[in-house]
Amino acid sequence: MASTWRKLKKSLIPKISINHHHRRSSSSSSSANGIASSPSSSVSRSSSLLSYSFSFRSSKKICAICLGSLKKGEGQAIFTAECSHPFHFNCIATNVQHGNRICPICRSEWRDIPFQAPSNAADSRHNNSTSRAQASPYNAPLEDTFVSGVSHNLLQSTLPQFEPDYFSDDEPIPAIHAGPASSTRPQTITIKALPEFPAVLASDAASKFAVLVGIRAPPFHVDVQKFDRAPIDLVAVLDVSGSMAGKLALLKRAVCFIIQNLGPSDRLSIVTFSSSARRMLPLRRMSGGGHDEAIRVINALTSSGGTNIVEGLKKGVKVLEERREQNPIASIILLSDGHDTLNGDTYRLYRSVQNHTLNPRHNLQYLYLLPPSICPRNNASGAESRQLTIPVHTFGFGSEHDSNAMHAISDVSGGTYSFIESIDILQDAFARCIGGLLSVVAQDVQLTMQSISPGVQIGSIPSGRYKSEILSQGQKAIIYVGSLYADEEKEFLVYLSIPASTYADGEKKLGNMLLLDVLCSYTYSTTMEIFHLSCERVEIRRPEVLSPTDGLVCLEVDRQRNRLCVAEAIANAQRIAELGDLEHAQAVLSEQRIALLSSVSAQAGDRLCNWLEAELRETRQRMANMELYEQTGRAYVLSGLSSHSWQRATTRGYTTTIIPGEGVNPGTSGTISYETPSMVNMVSRSQVLNYVSPQQPQRLSKSCSQVQRNK
Template sequence: MVGGSKWSKAKMALGLKLNMCLYVPRTIEDAPVVASPSPPPPQPSARRFSDAVSLSPTPPRNSDYDRVQMPTTPTPSSSGLLLPKHSSKSSKKTCAICLASMKPGHGHAIFTAECSHTFHFHCITSNVKHGKQSCPVCRVNWKEIPFQSPTTNISQGRVRRNHASCPQNDAWTTDQRLLPPPRVDINRHFSSIFHTTEPDIFDDDELTNDQPSVTDKTSTSNDLTIGHSTGLIEVKTYPEFSAVPKSVCHSNFTVLIHLKAPVSYGLQHSGICEGGLPLASHTCRAPVDLVTLLDVSGSMAGTKLALLKRAMGFVIQNLGPSDRLSVIAFSSTARRLFPLCKMTGNGRLEALHAVNSLSASGGTNIAQGLRKAEKVMTERKWRNPVSSIILFSDGQDTYTVIRPNDGNTCTANSSLLPVSMHLNDASSLHIPVHAFGFGADHDAVSMHSISESSGGTFSFIEAESVIQDAFAQCIGGLLSVVVQELHVEVECINPMLHLSSIKSGSYKNSLASDERKGIIEVGDLYAEEERDFLVTLDIPVNGSNDEMSLLKIRCIYKDPISKVLVTLNAANDVKIQRPIVTGTIAISMEVDKQRNRLQSAEAIAEARVAAERGDLASAVSVLENCRRKLSETVSAQAGDRLCVLLDAELREMQERMTNLHVYETSGRAYVLSGLSSHSWQRATARGDSTHSMSQAYLTPSMVDMVNQSQTMLFGGPSPRSPTRPTQSFPARPQPR
């Protein structure tokens, strides 16, 4: 009896100690419980892996996933990390790793370790793959290690199981990411990330992969495949009219120059591409250096920060092993979370963990975040061919903002963007900042000014649910750059001709002193991206010839992979007929609809100026007049899709100018995003990104990435309808 009494007291003392553990808040799948007794916590590396995977678009590999919903916001801990769930439910009926049921016959192989603890086979093999050789429950070292080794095919950084030789259950048919053991410092506390010491010089970026390069070579051809590209830029020209009578002069005669970039780097030949992957299963492209500036001020707390983390998880998941990423978080101050690192399995794990560890607090210091991004880009030791910055904020800079009196976007808050990042600066980095303004409280004027001054785009994210789609659209373009440093030269052929103007939106253009030659500085093009420029000149009376040659076009650009400089002369010069007498000659449909696009953009800019003065009635009137004129054009009457989208966009802007409150909360940002899209002829996210001109400049690579984002299952709403591109030229027949 005495021995039994002592044993009872020991059990009671032990039980009290085991009850002193962590409280796990409620999630959708289980109520709050006190873990009593709780198994020992997982090793630090295992916990980091769990946290990182929570950001990944790849769903957990268990049959119960489809009926388990993601929580609205992550469960925060004092350090901002997502807490792993450990409870008394860990038993032979529940896998201690994924906490899902282990009932026999549910399509999962079950592994019973020598210590008698039981797990899903795919869960424990994943655990072992990351260096764990002991039981995650009792920590007993195993002599026999479970190992999954079916036939594999390497494809885009993942292990894809050979379905022909593997059992048909989800443990074998699910893709598994190649994630080597993490090299994250296990003692690092990300909640205090803003108080850690940074190096004085950001030259600690990871070495880029060696890229094949051919320097100081020039290729000149009209039909030549170079480097890894599948073709050259496509150049088409369209005169406003095909003929002008000899006895007639025509002022401001318009010629359309239409450019289309080649398709993305292709699977044209066999061999080994970056990362040692076979070209048959991997598309070679120009690797990217990407810096993301994330607003983690106090207003981002809750769902907004959770969705931002998920969106960043999507970005990290879709960057390749040669792409490098650096993340800068800013609130009252700014901090680089990690240097430019390649997004290999190890790099992804670090990036996911760092992003997932963020918490929201403090003010908003956009200017310091931009200075930090500039420092990363200027002091890096190595450079990938493509460089870009993504800025995301839901608020206004509370430290350095200087409000303009006239509401002029071009002059607003220029102090936020470092001088070296201005596109027109002689020593400019030429690194575009793609700005994303979120919600009703962000400073759309500043964000638009930052993007416009740097050569980037401004997107307006109105709803929380489209943050990831907006990021997907942006990186879909950045990961498909096929042309760099493009210059378009326009030269008059006939000695009687002179250029009047070049309408190129925000792209810088210049005319020679004799006005016989002009240059358009286009810069980078995404795969299959299109550009349209209108050149005007005066056609004089000419009674000597039956035909007049007007212009010749030449494109000079660099292939981002091979570094070959390409000079491409358009196959045909621009010519018109000069008959003695002509009948009725129809205007070129292509010229007409591009003129409609420019006139719509001018009307939007005019309406915005009126709205900033508070004269919303005049602003609405300007847009209404533009819609009326648009409807009278030949392309609109022919049902051209671009004209239909322009009309829908103008109507949407009218609705967002009905009163001052609506304009200030959403109208201004919607208008500025539209102006950004038209001026660069590049897709921007706008509103809910499902209608109007938000889809007009989408490229196939953007569409693919957005569709991938929209069809990812996170336990949320049903997948949305896939996005499709609406290329402005040429018009595509619509399905009946």
């Protein structure tokens, strides 16, 4: 730094000499007239001359605070003051944090300070009297979001200068005042249970008879003015390492979209990480000052340093674990475009276990660097074992991010992993995720199946990443679903073993066999009322002779089996691809595609089957060679597996726009599998606010997460 100053002064000496006489005579004239020097002007003559010369010669090229280049396109925002002197935005933002409103070059006093929320953001908040956030009308050019002035009353809360040892400084949750009693009870979850076949020959036994068990969450209340949802505590953990320089502007816009769509009862905290992590914003309610402060924090972000994902997540977890009060819903969103450069070689760890387990997540040592509330330990103590897991929804940018780590973090915590191949769709990806998180209607959802007839046993439940257990020697089973978004569906196949009919008295006349009772319990997220739903009973006929219709498979059971088989085939192909045998991996996908197309539901023109076939084709294309697979194929596959495992929407690829492909009904375009109406609405808001370039690439197959469910 000293060397830089010497060079700068040396280059300015001729300019100082030329102006020295004029400055001295001006100073003498001022003294003769009895004008006292102000404190702000009581600087040394050399400093004054240096500032004077600097303002004419160098201020257009060099930031006067850090002496760094002001060249455009280097990944740093540039702020131009009303006196026309430019500075790095972050440099001048730091300079004015302590109330300094004087230009460092010409010493003129500024009326406008380089912080401002979007100009009409306040209006949208004041017009929103309910807990639900409305779509922001703000659609100013991107540069206007981050470089502008702000009124004096928004300067009271500045960027944090230090972190407390304990994050118990979360903003209090407002007291909930009970309104008039509703005349109607909230709608409940609906259950369905369908057998694979309507009848099984009385003399036959079935070792793997499938029963489809499904649940659907209720929609939101139709009265928008009385919109009722559970508020959320959300922590955004953002990568601001040096590699994010070219993506930071779009990241800021995407996070501002989240801020604009959170309601006044929601709370947001912002954590950034590069080589280290820092909490930039404590848990603040997104109303009034909290909303403005969140915007200021995001606008002031700059990129530099390495990538320390572990520290970022630790700090995000600390925010939620040490909060004094809790909203009903809590979640973390994690964004990164690179590998964790400070916590080991996750790719090597991932590859080293490929031959030892079907789920390498269990041996990924990297995960055990994370807090237990993200990655539960099997040998955890009593207190840790009872600790709730915080879901982390991860977003990986571009071809250089660590898809293995991002998928593993989301998978172990109960979140989803989205692959953002083009940074242009980041806001849409956020919108899809937030649309779900802001629509949780049920928590602690459990499905219970109980065998009824003697000899009927529950054999297996391929429940994806949802925990399930079979009890009492197959007489009872439980699926732990957790939370449900409004209108969200979950479907599971329960495989039973059925004995030959014994024709007990009473059954012989009826010719029926009772198989299962299906029950559901859950907590309604807004009132915390516990519901126990009456059972749905499954039975089949046991005739001595089957009719032609008795041999017809249930299409809903068949399509669900197709979904599970396709997901399993893609997972197997991915493991084979990791071993370098792409030809074998492609053969697995081709074989599954043939089986899919020959299924009853596919032959009937089922839309889900069409999209599953499109996913198999796209996955196979991304395994054409190892370079393509490592650039985009791995991330695309892992994001799809995340979607299938949790039956929850993720974003994959270049665009959220769906273009029908070969064999796909055009009427299915525009929707995404597992996507709920709340997600669709939020993505629509995002796309209205976004400027979509006509050159934006549009490719059909960027997601077989992109599916219209044909119910």
